[in-house]
Amino acid sequence: MEKEIHANxxxxxxxxxxxxxxxxxxxxxxxxxxxxxxxxxxTGLAGASAxxxxxEMGYNIKxxxxxxxxxxxHSVAAQGGVNAMKNYQNDGDSxxxxxxxxxxxxxxxxxxxxxxRLAECSASLIDQAVAQGVPFGREYSGYLRNRSFxxxxxxxxxxxxxxxxxxxxxxxxxxLMRQKEQGKVKLYTRHEMLDLVLIDGKAKGIIAxxxxxxxxxxxxxxxxxxxxxxxxxxxxxxxxxxGCNASAIWRAHKKGAFMANPSWTQIHxxxxxxxxxxxxxxxxxxxxxxxxxxxxxxxxxxxxxxxHDIPENERDYYxxxxxPSFGNLAPRDISSRAAKEQIDAGKGVGxxxxxxxxxxxxxxxxYGKDVIAERYGNLFSMYEKITGINAYKEPMKISPSAHxxxxxLWVDYDLMTNIPGxxxxxxxxxxxxxxxxxGANSLLQACVDGxxxxxxxxxxxxxxxxxxxxxDIKHSAFEQAEAxxxxxxxxxxxxxGNKTAEEFHREVGKILYDKCGLSRxxxxxxxxxxxxxxxxxxxxxxxxxxxxxxxxxxxxxxxGRVSDYMELAELMCIDALNRNESCGAHYREEFQTEDGEAKxxxxxxxxxxxxxxxxxxxxxxxxxxxxxxxxxxxxxxSYK
Numbered sequence: 001m002e003k004e005i006h007a008n009x010x011x012x013x014x015x016x017x018x019x020x021x022x023x024x025x026x027x028x029x030x031x032x033x034x035x036x037x038x039x040x041x042x043t044g045l046a047g048a049s050a051x052x053x054x055x056e057m058g059y060n061i062k063x064x065x066x067x068x069x070x071x072x073x074h075s076v077a078a079q080g081g082v083n084a085m086k087n088y089q090n091d092g093d094s095x096x097x098x099x100x101x102x103x104x105x106x107x108x109x110x111x112x113x114x115x116x117r118l119a120e121c122s123a124s125l126i127d128q129a130v131a132q133g134v135p136f137g138r139e140y141s142g143y144l145r146n147r148s149f150x151x152x153x154x155x156x157x158x159x160x161x162x163x164x165x166x167x168x169x170x171x172x173x174x175x176l177m178r179q180k181e182q183g184k185v186k187l188y189t190r191h192e193m194l195d196l197v198l199i200d201g202k203a204k205g206i207i208a209x210x211x212x213x214x215x216x217x218x219x220x221x222x223x224x225x226x227x228x229x230x231x232x233x234x235x236x237x238x239x240x241x242x243g244c245n246a247s248a249i250w251r252a253h254k255k256g257a258f259m260a261n262p263s264w265t266q267i268h269x270x271x272x273x274x275x276x277x278x279x280x281x282x283x284x285x286x287x288x289x290x291x292x293x294x295x296x297x298x299x300x301x302x303x304x305x306x307x308h309d310i311p312e313n314e315r316d317y318y319x320x321x322x323x324p325s326f327g328n329l330a331p332r333d334i335s336s337r338a339a340k341e342q343i344d345a346g347k348g349v350g351x352x353x354x355x356x357x358x359x360x361x362x363x364x365x366x367y368g369k370d371v372i373a374e375r376y377g378n379l380f381s382m383y384e385k386i387t388g389i390n391a392y393k394e395p396m397k398i399s400p401s402a403h404x405x406x407x408x409l410w411v412d413y414d415l416m417t418n419i420p421g422x423x424x425x426x427x428x429x430x431x432x433x434x435x436x437x438x439g440a441n442s443l444l445q446a447c448v449d450g451x452x453x454x455x456x457x458x459x460x461x462x463x464x465x466x467x468x469x470x471x472d473i474k475h476s477a478f479e480q481a482e483a484x485x486x487x488x489x490x491x492x493x494x495x496x497g498n499k500t501a502e503e504f505h506r507e508v509g510k511i512l513y514d515k516c517g518l519s520r521x522x523x524x525x526x527x528x529x530x531x532x533x534x535x536x537x538x539x540x541x542x543x544x545x546x547x548x549x550x551x552x553x554x555x556x557x558x559x560g561r562v563s564d565y566m567e568l569a570e571l572m573c574i575d576a577l578n579r580n581e582s583c584g585a586h587y588r589e590e591f592q593t594e595d596g597e598a599k600x601x602x603x604x605x606x607x608x609x610x611x612x613x614x615x616x617x618x619x620x621x622x623x624x625x626x627x628x629x630x631x632x633x634x635x636x637x638s639y640k
Contacts (some may be wrong), residue, residue, distance in 0.1 A: 005258075005610055005625040008412040009113045014631045015095070018117045021413070022456055026463035033058035036462055037470050039206055039221040041193045041248055043070030045165070045443060046426025047227030048172035049450025055179035057455060062219055063176065063185050064208060066192040066243060066557075071173050074229055074241050075446065078165025079379065080288035081147065081157035082129075082443040084122040089146055093154040095119045100632060102441060105151040105331050106406070106434020107584035107600060108634035109261075109608070111627065113413060118432045118441070121448045126158055128451060132171030135160050137375075147291050147375075149439035151331035151639070157440045162286050162379040168443055172450070191217070192557060195481045196224065196252045196422065197471075203422035204471045207481045209489075211557065214550035216482055218473035222465045223421040223458060226252060227450070230405030230427040232265060234565045234572075235517070236509025238402035239271055239284035245561040246568055249409050249428050257417040258610035258623060260410035260430035262568065263576035266437055266585050267518050269335035271401030272386060273355040280502075282401045283386055285358075286379055287439040290328045292363035292372060293396070295319050295339075297356050301346035307357055307395050318342060326639040333436040333585040334597075334639060336400040340518050341596075343399075350397045359395035400518060404442060406433045406585065407575075410610040410625070414457035415449060418610075421461065425449035430608065435584025489549050492559040497542035501555065501562040504539055508532060508562075508569050516573050521589045525577040529570055533618060536566045567617040574611075574620060581605045593636075602634055 010021040028036065036059050040051040043065040051063045065073060087093040098119035103110060126144065130136065136158050137145040146155040160167040179185040188208065195207040197220075205220040231246035232238045253259045270290065272283040296317045298310055318338055323330040330338070339356050348354050364372055369392055373380065380391050389396075409417050409424040411431055416423050426446040433441065471478075515521075515528035539562075547553040582591040582598035583605070591599045606629075612621040 002621070003612070003623045005623055006412065007111060007625060008414060009111070010413065014112065014116050015120075017113050018120055025456055025460040028459045028462050028466065030058050032466045034060065035466060036060065037062070037221040038223050038225065038458070039064070039219060040225045040227060041206065042073065042227035042229065042426075042428070043067070043176065044073035044075035044227060044229060044426065045169055045172055045446035046428070046450045047225070048073070048169065048176045049447055050225055050227060050425060050454045051185055052172060052175035052179050053451055053455045054458065055184035058184070061179070061185045062188060062221065064188045064191045064193060064206075066190065066211060068189055070176060070187070070189070071169065073169060074244055075169045075443070076166040077239070077241065077284065078443050079162040079284065079286035081149065081159035081164050081440040082125070082168065082447070083149070083156050083438070083440040084126045084158055084444065085119055085156060086123055086126060086144075086146075088143060089155045091154045093156050097154065098122065098156065101152045102432070102438055103434065103632055104637060105438040106436050107598065107637050108434065108602070108629065108632070109583050109627065110432060110434030111608070112629060112631055114431045117453070118445060118448055121452045122444055124452065125444065125447050129168060129171055132174065134167045134171050137161065147288055148329055150287055150290065150329045150335065151326070151438040153326070157288070159288060162288070162376055165443055168447065172447075193248045194251065194485045194560065196255045197477050197481045198255055198419065199471050199475060199477045202420045205473070205478065207478070207485050209485070212552055214548070214553065216485060218478045218482060220471045220473050220478070222462060222468065222470060223423065225423045225425060225454065225458075226409065226428045227425045228428050230408065231565070231568060232402045232405055234509065234569060235402035235513050236506050237274060237279065237282055237513070239268055239282055240403070242281060245564070247561050247564045249424065250564040250568055252409060252417070252419070252422060254613045255419065256613065257419050257422060258410035258612055259407070259571060260608050260610045261407035261435070261575065262572045262611065263516065263579065264406035264435050264585055265402065265572070266332055266404040266406060267336040267400045268403035269332055269339055269400055270358065270398045271403070272383075273350055273352065273397055273399035275352070283382070284401070284403070285383065285396065285398060286376070287332065289358060289376060289379060289396070292367070292375070293328065293358040293360050294362060295328050295356055295358055297342045297347040297349065299347075302353070303347070303349070307349070307359070316342070316347070323639045330639050331436060332439060333587070337518055337587060339400050355397035355399040357395035358398045360391060361395070364392065402513065402517070404437050406430065406435060406437055410608070414460060415453055416457065416461060423454060423458065425454055435586055488560065489556060492543060492545045492556060493547070493549055495541060495543045495545070497544045499542050500544050501558040504535060504543070505558070505562045505565065508535055508566055512569055512572065516576050519587045519589055520576045522577065525573045528573045529577070532566060532570045532573065536570070536617070539563065539566060570617050571611060571620055575609055578609065578622065579605055598637065600634070606634075
């Protein structure tokens with residue numbers, strides 16, 4: 001039976017909701033905070049900023065990451081910038097315009113109140129990051145420099161050349177380590193969360209595995225915060241690091257947390273193309289390159305001439321042609337589909353004919369090589385190191401690649417899941433981006449959730465937990481969760497099959513990319529579901545995991561993550577099949593306009609799907625959170 005969903009959105013006008021919330025939220029006094037223990041899983045921008053901020057307030061924090069250092073969290077990979085409404089360029093930006101761009105960019109499939117709060121809190125982040133020493137680009141006058149990103153007509157993206165994520169993470173990492181040295185944060189590196197522990201329906205701890213010893217550990221707390229990133233690596237070939245996974249949020253889902261909009265995954269338009277069948281990762285090239293680079297393909301099919309031998313009148317600058325108002329800065333979902341359209345039409349370039357050109361010839365002529373090098377130098381260096389090609393002299397080759405997850409754990413306005421005491425922040429939740437994320441909003445959401453939102457909203461929950469003792473890890477709920485974890489690990493080891501987890505991962509990833517990727521259809525999704533079900537059955541009997549449970553065993557780690565991926569993969573396809581419309585990154589071939597653009601169905605699908613675990617991966621229960629638009633009237637999304 002479908003459950004009624006309460007997003008707990010505050011009363012008042014849109015611009016007053018966050019202020020009203022903070023004015024009325026329950027607080028925990030400083031002398032009581034030291035009585036409360038919190039677990040934060042993940043040390044990327046969301047996790048590090050939340051752990052540091054909450055520790056600074058006086059709470060006792062346990063921080064977990066599976067890397068050997070918090071600095072290795074995948075936030076380091078974000079390149080192009082972080083959005084904020086400062087209007088330094090005096091080009092007409094405002095909080096409402098940023099809110100509207102984000103809402104429109106997500107094809108009107110996000111919650112108005114959360115999206116507005118993201119824009120409202122954005123300006124404070126830049127000031128904080130500068131105070132932490134983040135070396136943003138600056139004008140000659142000393143003012144912070146901005147550039148544009150896809151889906152907007154103003155310049156609101158602050159950047160640190162092509163390594164903005166790394167620099168922001170270093171700021172959060174230093175804040176985290178300061179609290180560790182003061183004894184307010186206990187850091188557990190090389191630990192992976194394998195289960196969530198519930199007592200009386202509330203999140204009270206986790207089961208974790210020490211990846212260096214194999215030891216299974218129990219950790220209790222008054223609340224648990226998941227900041228474990230997205231699940232784009234489910235496609236196998238993606239821009240994400242090999243270790244990225246969905247296990248923390250998926251294990252929480254199987255304990256009752258709703259999974260919202262799992263089919264909304266973003267394919268990034270500017271990745272390096274796949275170069276061979278055994279490749280395990282693709283490299284992201286920052287979307288910021290689209291500010292000065294022009295994207296094109298030859299007009300002729302199967303063109304064999306090098307790019308400089310193809311004259312201007314034989315080139316198709318297809319984004320500029322199709323979307324003249326935004327040109328090369330069209331949003332990611334639209335740009336990726338447009339690239340796929342050209343590649344599928346036989347106009348792809350490169351050895352495998354699976355890429356398009358990103359050309360800086362015109363920009364270098366206009367501004368000079370030195371200016372382009374100042375803006376993007378490290379990206380050009382990275383491109384040459386990987387491909388052997390000097391992009392100052394000939395165009396880059398780029399291709400769409402799996403990247404970001406708009407879907408994730410369902411959360412209310414407090415960023416709390418439907419499980420009391422379990423919070424999800426950053427990319428681990430579904431909160432702000434709707435069906436497509438605009439570039440440079442990812443770093444923003446992670447920082448805003450951790451620095452500014454969670455420190456307020458957790459107090460609203462924790463105020464009622466002051467007199468509640470931290471649970472004993474000998475509690476039967478911890479014992480049962482640990483027993484379940486050990487049973488699964490032993491099953492993986494004992495199978496002695498013929499296929500590695502990586503082989504299974506590659507297979508499920510290809511199924512998803514082909515049938516639940518840039519475009520989807522009813523027939524393709526039904527076929528994908530059947531294929532995933534068969535693959536999952538084989539996984540139960542034919543998995544090969546060498547080594548032991550109680551030891552360093554990266555193959556055992558991967559086995560658990562791929563097992564979760566195969567259940568999540570089916571839910572992604574079920575969610576996509578259920579949504580009989582096209583919106584944002586969800587492009588159903590049956591639902592498109594006459595000129596091939598996404599065609600929404602606001603009458604029947606203006607809701608966020610919140611799927612509930614039923615005990616069977618093939619029979620999830622659909623709950624719906626209706627999306628009410630009080631301040632913006634959804635329109636046909638156009639960038640022409």
